Amino acid sequence: MSSTTASSFPEQIELSGEGIVLRDWTEADLAAMPELFDHPDIAYWTPIVSPFDEAAARARLDRDRQLRAEGTTILLAITVDGGAPLGEVMLRRTCEGTELGYVIGPAHRGQGLAARAVRVMAAYAFEQLGAGQVVLELEAENAASIAVATKAGFRLLDVPLITGEEKGRPYALQTWGRNRP
Secondary structure: OOOOOOOOOOOOOEEEEOOEEEEEOOHHHOOOHHHHHOOHHHHHHOOOOOOOOHHHHHHHHHHHHHHHHHOOEEEEEEEOOOOOOOEEEEEEEEOOEEEEEEEEOHHHOOOOHHHHHHHHHHHHHHHHHOOOEEEEEEEOOOHHHHHHHHHOOOEEOOOOOEEEEEOOEEEEEEEEEEEOO
């Protein structure tokens, strides 16, 4: 895996491909975020706060901007045309490498949005950031996320599980990887 650098991300990012547009979250998206993120599945499988209300949306947008300015993480809205957000894709640079994550609003699942967003974001990581590998950290019981990883061209890596506790429940994450083409 590649190491991180202190360089920051561009102030604005818009990526397109595979019939989707990944774009920056904006103030105009705040009202749509609770509908996307306030769901039991999202609360269970992700570190996103629950309940997710307007205050949580504001805090997430502020944190997104802070992390981008620090050069560690970008969160982009998943859209089909640059308009209404349907979910989110994340890219985080750590000393271990480049990690991706995603969440799709419940009303927008089953359209292949997550796999397409992961492939577009992975291409950005490889082509623009020089990443040698990108990873997904997933719970084995999360069948939907495992299907996304497979569809996006990732393979399960032979590395130790990442264990911990979040929101009062233990977790064990598998690491799925995709190398630079």
